Amino acid sequence: MATIISLDPRVTRMQIDPERKDPLEPKPELDQFQTFEVFHQGKSGAHHMHVGCVHAPNHELALLLAKEQYARRGQTVNLWVVNTRDVFTMSAEDTDVFATTPEKKYREVSAYMVRNKVEAFKKQNTEGSTE
């Protein structure tokens, strides 16, 4: 009798014979419904925030199901659903366009050590008053 050490796929790897003749079948397309991205508005006038996605055959059902997934608890004013295919985005290999120039520290908030200056000013003032 074989003993299974663990059902965790990171521990017990699937034994796929690299020599096998028949290639593994890819999953058929549209094995699941398409997805819709869900945007949640918590207060009137607030931005709609992206909260996740739902599987659905069309916009109407996506909105219907999004209501129970993302607006059952807490306050909700409205929801948007957007077909994931309609989201236009950067390619993964183009992430370098977001690279910043690290030497231009003055463009970052963290470069301004205001707190240190305030502390120094306070210290100087206290010393001045005791003299």
Place this chain on the structure above:
Amino acid sequence: MNTQALTDLCYRMADDELILAHRHSEWTGLGPLLEEDIAFSSIAQDKLGHAQALFTIMHDLGGEPDADTAAFMRDELKMRCSHFVELPNGEYDFSLVRHFLFDVAEYVRWTALVRSSVEPLANLARKIHGELKYHLYHAQTWMVQLGANGNEESHARMQSALNEAWPYALGMFEPGEFEDALIADGIFIGEAVAQQRWLELVAELLQSSTLMIPTQVEPIYGGRKGHHTEHLKPLLDEMTEVYRIDPSAEW
């Protein structure tokens, strides 16, 4: 106020909600897709909440037992649910059709109860209006989706489930013992008027579904008088199993 008439009405409504909530909850974890599983389970939970609220009203106004005792300690003969909610789930098509036909009726009842002379009932009707509206929207969207926007199989399944459900759905409107008193005291519109409004709303909501409403069908009565299908007893046994081990336990 006619307490006897009010209690009879509330038990009929509460038992329908309680038993259908249990049937719906049997889909939890087995729904056709994750999102629908969650939505349907949460609708079941809402129904359970409606039953609890009705039991509490009877407890406060009619001196009936508290909600837990009313829900878990009555046997079959004391139950006033219609046969419609007792039927096993079958496949998802039947569950959706039952959800639709029941929720249209529920919507009609509670919309009328907003103007009930019994203040706590009218308040409850106002409180749950939004939930009922979502349940109706959920049910109708699926009826139209699978009736008109699905394929031949989905249409055929929905139509046959609708035909199967219809005589039982009509049974929801089996008159109670105190119809005249309920109407005279302004507590409820009565089953005959409720059924008429239900028929009109079902027809309106199914307009774009391409599904045909069955005609000339005899209703299946009995539930409101304590006569039930063979499906109710096993359901009650399962539902009350844990509670009855120790009814005095603190939860």
